[in-house]
Amino acid sequence: MAKLVVLKVGEGSFEQGFPVTMQIGEEGDAPAIQTLGKLPPAPEIPQYYNCWQSAYLCLGWSTRLEAKPVQVTNVSVIEDCWHAVQVLRNRLNSWIHSESFRAIREKWLEKLLPSDELRVILQTEDLLLQRLPWHFCDLFERYPKAELAFSAPAYERVKQISQTKDKVNILAILGDSTGIDTQADRALFEQLPGATVQFLVEPQRQELNNQLWSQGWDILFFAGHSSSLVDADGRICINRTDSLSISDLRYALKTAVAHGLKLAIFNSCDGLGLARELANLYIPQVIVMREPVPDKVAQEFLKNFLYAFAGGQPFYLSVREARERLQGLEDEYPCASWLPVIYQNPAETPPLWSALSRPVSVNTSGNNHSRQRSLKKIGSQHLRRMLLTSVLVTSVTWGLQQLGAFQPLELKVFDQLMRLRPQEATDPRLLVVAITEEDFKLPEQKNRTGSISDLALARLLEKLEQYQPRAIGLDIYREDPVNPQLKNLAQYMQQSDRFIAVCKINEPTASEDPSVAPPPEVPEARQGFSDVVLDPDGILRRYLVAVNPHPASICSAPYAFSTQLTFRYLAAEGIFPQWTPQGHLQLGNVILPRLQPHTGGYQTIDTAGFQMLLNYRSYRSPENIANKVTLTDVLRNRIRPDDVRNRIVLIGVTAPSVGDYFATPYSTSKGAYQKMAGVFVHAQMVSQMLSAVKNQRPSLWVLPQGSELLWVWGWSIVGSVLAWRYRSVLHLELALAITLIVLYALCFALFAYQSCWVPFVPSTLALIATSASIVVQNASQKQGQSTKLYAESN
Structure with missing residues (x-):
């Protein structure tokens, strides 16, 4: 679309300079840009113009100024004329390169491309300014589709009445x-x-x-x-x-x-x-x-x-x-x-x-009615075309969505929304005992074969038990029997009804990530699997609540480690798990829905077992999830009884050398320390279920398939309306940009405050694709529609 540039030259003179206002906009629309500048004093320019005009008039051609015989012009007179042209041209270019005019010049070069079709209007009452050869200025020469016009500062549109005619x-x-x-x-x-x-x-x-x-x-x-x-x-x-x-x-x-x-x-x-x-x-x-x-x-x-x-x-x-x-x-x-x-x-x-040859309006009532009928007909046709285009674009977009074409992008948006959510308070029901690199140096750890020795574990559990926690979870693999010298530890693991240990399921034939057996002293009822489900990009966004283990697996725990800890905590309050006929988990009055195929941005994942979307607490550091102490803190009596009493205590390794870390939506590419330790992942899972039951914190949920389709279609319709409303490309781009911001803000508000995950990527594609389709259709059919409209008017 052509652009309109208006240069408004205010009152001034060549001795004092001229204030200039530049406006830039799309043809037919209000100016989108306005810049102020000034042409500085240049008293020599009128002299240069007069020198050129004198040389030009001395050429002596027969003109339409007045009747006179043709005079013979010698070469020197022509050379004088061209010399005056060059002097005037150079001075004019120097004038517009002046410092006070720089803002206009730079904005011109910034906003206007050499390929743009430009109408440039110079508004001034100064007759000499209108006589100057502005097309010689380099601002015009670099724009092959630009032409300059002059206008008076005062103007108005006259309402015109056209007559029926075909020529x-x-x-x-x-x-x-x-x-x-x-x-x-x-x-x-x-x-x-x-x-x-x-x-x-x-x-x-x-x-x-x-x-x-x-x-x-x-x-x-x-x-x-x-x-x-x-x-x-x-x-x-x-x-x-x-x-x-x-x-x-x-x-x-x-x-x-x-x-x-x-x-x-x-x-x-x-x-x-x-x-x-x-x-x-x-x-x-x-x-x-x-x-x-x-x-x-x-x-x-x-x-x-x-x-x-x-x-x-x-x-x-x-x-x-x-x-x-x-x-x-x-x-x-x-x-x-x-x-x-x-x-x-x-x-x-x-x-x-x-x-x-086409009348703008017709001065007869009959033709006016005919024109109105034509406009209504074209309006209804345009409405049908808008709806049809939005349906077609939505159908294609939805088909690609179902095939998983947008899943990688949608999951990235999910991560960004997760990171932007407001900070949540630490869950007071949880305590994490972290085993750090410094904890490996404790005297109690001298005989360790893994991350914690039997002696250190025995003393740790002894310290914790005296403060009466509600549940203790050991997120450390222990396949070997307890040291025979520590009979009290083995007896505790066998008999304590609040101690939960982990094992790893996986397929028995898996060679890269094989199963890990539970501690032999812990009965199956107090075992929980530590398996997690990573997305194709390696990021943890969902978790397993329960599975049916493979019959040959050496870990046969049906519930996740975090699930077992949650059940133990709630059982003390008389809340026990139930399963609804639809296969959802019910705890008290709260139903936790299982992840279904084609959920939100997920389209091509395996939803086997009972999976849920992981609704992270806002994560900036481990302490934002649960209170944390180290193994040294506990063994050296640096904790208070209230830090443990009636809490769920999770024991796990946070030492980077062990590598028990997972990428989450909060992770970056800066290294393992930006990932989340496994024990805190389990703490997230426990906190999510407890918060849903005890604090009515909603789980992440998605719209039904039909509602998601209507959501995408709605944004497609918005795109068609914008293309119909804004015929200027610049204004349409601005409207689309604002609409995309609104769409993203709505997605974030629903996600952050209602825990509802609505599709952003297909909605964006439907919005832009429909808008672009309408623009293309308008451009291709505008000429035909105008011909038909005026033909019906006649």
Whole structure:
């Protein structure tokens, strides 16, 4: 889409400088960017311009300024003209490179690409600023699809009434032709396809006035002599004896504008004065020659402009192409390519040639009703297309979702949402006894064969028991029997109803991660498996509550280590596990749902056994999950009885050398210390189940499949509505960006405060894909719809 750049030059002078405001926006939309700057004092520029103009006028060509014989121009005069051009050009570029103008220049280069189609409007009342060759500035030369126009600071849009027609209506005035060939201009219009041309050859004032009043003209053309030098307002010579100012035709021209006049072309000399007067009548577009123009140059410009414009080129690009093609004449007519200039009413948008024959509105009630019916029909068609597109995009997106195409991305979003959740307090029901690297150096550990010796374990359990914990869990593998010398330890492990030990299930045939047997002294009822389920990317996001072990497994515990500890804790309060008919776990009044296939972002995982999503407490350090002490702290009596009484105590290794660490949503790529020790993973699991039962902390849950589909479809519809509402690409991109922020915020709010995991990635894809599809459809069908609409209006 084309962009519009408006440079508003405030009151000033070349002696004092000019304040400048630049606005940039998409065509047809309000400006999105505004930047302030200043052109500094440059009193020499008027002198350089006057030097160039004097050299140009000395060339002596026969122009449409006045009738006079052709003079012979010598080479030195032409060289003087080109030298004056170069001096003026260099000074003009230096002016816009000044420090006070830098902000505008840099913002221009930042926001506008050389490939952009640009309409640049310079708003100023200063006549000399309008006469300067701004197209020589490097800001314009690097943009091949940009063209400059001038406008007055004051403007307004005139409500126009168009008439039914199928061709472009042109009123061509061929004025005083003394010394020039206006018949060449006539021949160009006679060959113009798709146009109806009314010629007025050297008309009388009354005849011209009547024609301007008579019907709706799209284009007004004048060829002949004109001038702005004698009269600042500009005059045109309509015949050999009469000349008129624009004010002499004021009412006729205002009527012509009201009846649909879009463009006035004055292919005559020194037309800026004419343009300024025409701007006061709010004519949408005017083309004039800013200096005296040779006859051949005027004819060549008209031919190239009509060829490009009637051929479908945008109005501004047609002017630029026709103007630049005049460079081929500059060996004979220096500076020909900078004579044509546009004077623009900023309230209007330049039309295409094809649109000039289509009425904007019709002054009959019957046609208005027909147009309204057409608009309603097109609106309903657009609504159906929006709904159909959203359904198709949602279907494709949902199919890819079911195939697991978005699972890796969705799990990354899950991790990010988990990390962003508010910090939660430490669970007061848990105590972790961590065995650190320093604990390996204790005297009690001198005979250890693993992470803890029998002697250290015996003394640890003895210390803990005297404080009456509700359950003790040993998250350390012990396949060998207790040292015969420590009979009390073996007896404790056999008889204590609150001691839970771990083993590892896995398949008996697994060679990389084989099963691990439980301690031989601990009965099966107090054994719990330590197995966890990692996602394909190695991150722990779900956990096993219960399984049916393989019959040949040396670990036959049906419940997880964390599950056994939870059951022991709740049993003291009369809460025992039950299983619902749907296979969910019920503890008291709380039902813990099992993970099903196609849950949230999970689409291609094995949900065998009873699995749940792991609803981590916000994790920044181990102490944020449960209170922690070390083995040394306990053995050296550095803990208080209240730290242990009625709590679940988990004993595990946190020493990095053992490597019992897991990647979690909180992990980074910085190493093992950013991962979570296995004993704290089990503490997370215990805390989750206890908090659900005792504190009504919700477990993570997902919407039913049908509701998730409606959620994705809803965002697809939002995308189609945005594409319908914002036709500007820049505004649509901004709206999509804001909508994506809202979508992410909703996903986070639901996740953080309702524990609901809703799909973000497929929703995002549906939103963007639907919006892009609607934009493409609008672009491809816009022309056809417009033709049909106007055809029905007629």
